[in-house]
Amino acid sequence: MPEKSAGALAAPKPEKKYPLPKISAPRVPRGTLYRGREGMWSWVLHRITGVAIFFFLLVHILDTSLVRVSPEAYNAVINTYKTPIMGLGETALVAAIGFHALNGLRIILIDFWSVGTKHQRLMFWIVIGLWIVLLIGFVPRQFMHIFGGA
Amino acid sequence: MSVTIETPRAPRTVRRPRRFNVEKWGWIYMRASGVVLVVLIFGHLFVNLVAGQGVKAIDFAFVGGKLSQPFWQIWDTLLLWLALIHGANGMRTIVNDYASNRLLRVIFKGALIASAVVLLVLGTLVIYTFDPCPAGASPADLASFCPVK
Numbered sequence: 001m002p003e004k005s006a007g008a009l010a011a012p013k014p015e016k017k018y019p020l021p022k023i024s025a026p027r028v029p030r031g032t033l034y035r036g037r038e039g040m041w042s043w044v045l046h047r048i049t050g051v052a053i054f055f056f057l058l059v060h061i062l063d064t065s066l067v068r069v070s071p072e073a074y075n076a077v078i079n080t081y082k083t084p085i086m087g088l089g090e091t092a093l094v095a096a097i098g099f100h101a102l103n104g105l106r107i108i109l110i111d112f113w114s115v116g117t118k119h120q121r122l123m124f125w126i127v128i129g130l131w132i133v134l135l136i137g138f139v140p141r142q143f144m145h146i147f148g149g150a
Numbered sequence: 151m152s153v154t155i156e157t158p159r160a161p162r163t164v165r166r167p168r169r170f171n172v173e174k175w176g177w178i179y180m181r182a183s184g185v186v187l188v189v190l191i192f193g194h195l196f197v198n199l200v201a202g203q204g205v206k207a208i209d210f211a212f213v214g215g216k217l218s219q220p221f222w223q224i225w226d227t228l229l230l231w232l233a234l235i236h237g238a239n240g241m242r243t244i245v246n247d248y249a250s251n252r253l254l255r256v257i258f259k260g261a262l263i264a265s266a267v268v269l270l271v272l273g274t275l276v277i278y279t280f281d282p283c284p285a286g287a288s289p290a291d292l293a294s295f296c297p298v299k
């Protein structure tokens with residue numbers, strides 16, 4: 001008697017009358033606006049760059065405040081910013097703020113532009129493109145300043 | 151024993167709307183300040199890092215030259231207030247997301263508001279009480295417009 005009920009539960013064999021649609025799970029999840037693809041990674045980068053810039057800003061207000069102490073105090077600290085290591089750090093900071101600013105504008109367009117959500121993925125790659133253009137403009141100039149005599 | 155069950159179709163008790171919605175205005179502030187910050191920050195970076203000699207040119211005299219002009223005083227004041235409040239409010243969102251313990255949240259947000267208030271006051275005082283030609287400083291450190299003493 002058990003084999004009878006088990007048989008009743010099994011899926012009925014499809015009749016081969018119509019071609020059945022082939023549905024298979026994509027190998028890479030397609031994701032949504034939030035999960036898995038450009039939408040998520042832009043958020044991750046936005047968050048990391050935001051935190052990094054915030055902590056830099058805390059220090060930057062303090063170092064600039066030294067102008068109120070004395071020219072010597074300010075110059076002593078700002079001179080340590082002119083070393084190659086700090087120059088590289090500054091380059092990373094400009095890269096971070098460049099991404100945060102451009103992607104921030106993308107977030108604003110997603111929120112306020114009627115077709116913003118529809119084009120969010122394309123806008124992410126536009127952000128990356130503009131970011132690369134920004135860095136091509138900035139990095140050589142910065143390296144001239146910190147490594148070269150110019 | 152009788153059990154009272156709510157009338158299924160009873161209207162929900164309406165929460166009285168708060169007059170000032172912090173989350174809503176925080177959200178609006180992030181976007182409004184962001185647009186202005188793009189201009190302020192890229193201008194700031196261009197003048198300080200790209201134009202002229204870049205970071206190598208920054209010293210007391212350079213800052214003295216900038217902060218003695220009302221234009222840069224206002225620019226830097228806006229930059230200070232908009233960026234620090236934007237950053238602190240963004241950090242508040244992140245604390246809300248990750249700090250699951252109530253006490254930790256209170257500590258982190260307390261630290262955020264304390265550091266933001268202290269730095270806003272300090273930064274604003276520096277911008278408006280700054281003397282580009284302080285007495286007793288070596289003339290070599292000062293901007294060229296300072297009177298020779």
Ligand code: HEM
Pocket residue numbers: 043046047049050051053054057097100101102104105107108177180181183184185187188191233234236237238239240241243244
């Ligand atoms: C350059 C101009 C900037 C633009 C256009 C911009 C834009 C934005 C936008 C639209 C958000 C999202 C807010 C939300 O999701 O509700 C955001 C978040 C944030 N921003 Fe900015 N921002 C800028 C500069 C800055 C600066 C200077 C700082 C640091 C002091 C900063 C720190 C943050 C932080 C910490 C967050 C929170 C990130 C998160 O919740 O994941 N931003 N920004």
